[in-house]
């Protein structure tokens with residue numbers, strides 16, 4: 001499944017590149033105001049740093065929410081106290097878009113993450129051109145040389161890579177690639193299985209100074225508490241925020257966990 005997601009994302013990127021060649025996107029990326037500091041936002045120790053996600057659907061859960069106006073949702077997240085906002089831009093299975101990201105960026109003043117299956121520089125240029133401050137790099141989808149190259153390029157563009165691991169080996173590879181913000185995703189993207197305990201298992205491997213992000217599997221405040229007690233600096237939450245009726249109330253309950 002992961003390979004299929006990357007293939008689709010790269011096909012879609014190739015299609016966009018036909019319309020908007022690399023040089024043009026690069027110019028747009030360099031013309032952007034400097035990216036916001038995603039590391040600083042997620043390293044804060046005076047609160048629970050929630051990365052709130054704009055998520056319409058997923059391959060494992062199917063349709064989640066319509067979200068006609070991602071900017072309204074993003075504004076709600078930001079005013080409820082989200083540290084950052086994640087925007088799915090994958091079109092096929094997650095029903096997102098780069099337009100969603102650009103619109104969110106224009107609406108809020110917290111850092112914005114491009115949530116995508118990124119495997120080439122063009123996608124990072126697009127991310128910055130749309131205003132992303134952080135970009136997701138999934139260790140399981142990239143060989144080490146490519147992971148390192150993309151992490152470096154992300155930083156060169158002024159963005160912060162959020163490097164995602166599912167296993168001990170992947171976490172160590174992420175650290176080797178120089179990740180300063182490193183996530184452990186409780187959902188294994190190859191099997192879609194949820195393993196909420198994996199963050200606590202891997203948290204002791206983080207060196208000082210690397211931001212610990214716990215991703216997925218938060219359905220109630222107790223799950224946020226469990227991640228924070230296990231050492232999470234930040235928690236990435238999608239489904240629960242878009243399916244529980246009022247996102248502001250739900251997010252506030254997580255921030256007060």
Ligand SMILES: O=P(O)(O)OC[C@@H](O)[C@@H](O)c1c[nH]c2ccccc12
Pocket residue numbers: 053055115116164185215216217218236237238239240
């Ligand atoms: O909806 P959840 O279980 O709260 O999960 C959010 C986020 O962690 C999840 O969307 C995610 C984490 N890593 C990913 C990589 C690609 C797509 C999606 C993801």
